[in-house]
Amino acid sequence: MRPLRYSINVTLDGCCHHEAGLPPDEESMDFWTAQMAGVDALLLGRVTYAMMAAAWRRPPSGEWPAWMDDAEVRFAEAIDGARKFVVSSTLADPDWNAELISGDLETAVRRLKAEPGAGLWVGGVTLPTALANLGLIDEFEFLVQPVVAGRGPTLLAGLDRQIELDPVDRTAFRSGAVATRYRARNP
Numbered sequence: 001m002r003p004l005r006y007s008i009n010v011t012l013d014g015c016c017h018h019e020a021g022l023p024p025d026e027e028s029m030d031f032w033t034a035q036m037a038g039v040d041a042l043l044l045g046r047v048t049y050a051m052m053a054a055a056w057r058r059p060p061s062g063e064w065p066a067w068m069d070d071a072e073v074r075f076a077e078a079i080d081g082a083r084k085f086v087v088s089s090t091l092a093d094p095d096w097n098a099e100l101i102s103g104d105l106e107t108a109v110r111r112l113k114a115e116p117g118a119g120l121w122v123g124g125v126t127l128p129t130a131l132a133n134l135g136l137i138d139e140f141e142f143l144v145q146p147v148v149a150g151r152g153p154t155l156l157a158g159l160d161r162q163i164e165l166d167p168v169d170r171t172a173f174r175s176g177a178v179a180t181r182y183r184a185r186n187p
Helices: 026-037 046-056 070-081 105-114 126-133
Strands: 004-011 041-045 083-087 098-101 120-122 139-145 165-172 178-184
Touching (some): 004 126, 026 070, 026 139, 041 105, 046 070, 083 105, 120 126
Parallel strands (some): 041 120
Antiparallel strands (some): 165 178
């Protein structure tokens, strides 16, 4: 059975807005590139899928934009080539190496987790909360930015139960950000 890991950038006050926090640097981009490379597939909600595709999908020209530095290109190549599953009741036909998941979320994700492999990765805000409420997330990984945002969606808002976590790994970045990974005791 492959584990499902929820990973996200978050500010000290729990904000998960993609524009809050520190601008990405080479160290954080390499961290996220390693996350993409260490799993078999990404599990994304419709909004996160659209946002990631807009930012990180290879352009039709095949050339990455000039504004991307080497670390961003490495991340873009990793996420662009990754297999993706998109959870949506409104998206009809996802592309970008993606398959649609519709219907019963719990059944579909349990089926994906039951397949052999290294693991699944989920990002975003709404879908991870639903998955956590179903007890389907095995690991939680937060890249905590040394910023207080004061606005935006917050981490796991609407969670219907407490989830106890055991620390697994911690990585400090030169920027002051800290990545901490936890395993759920009671998924």
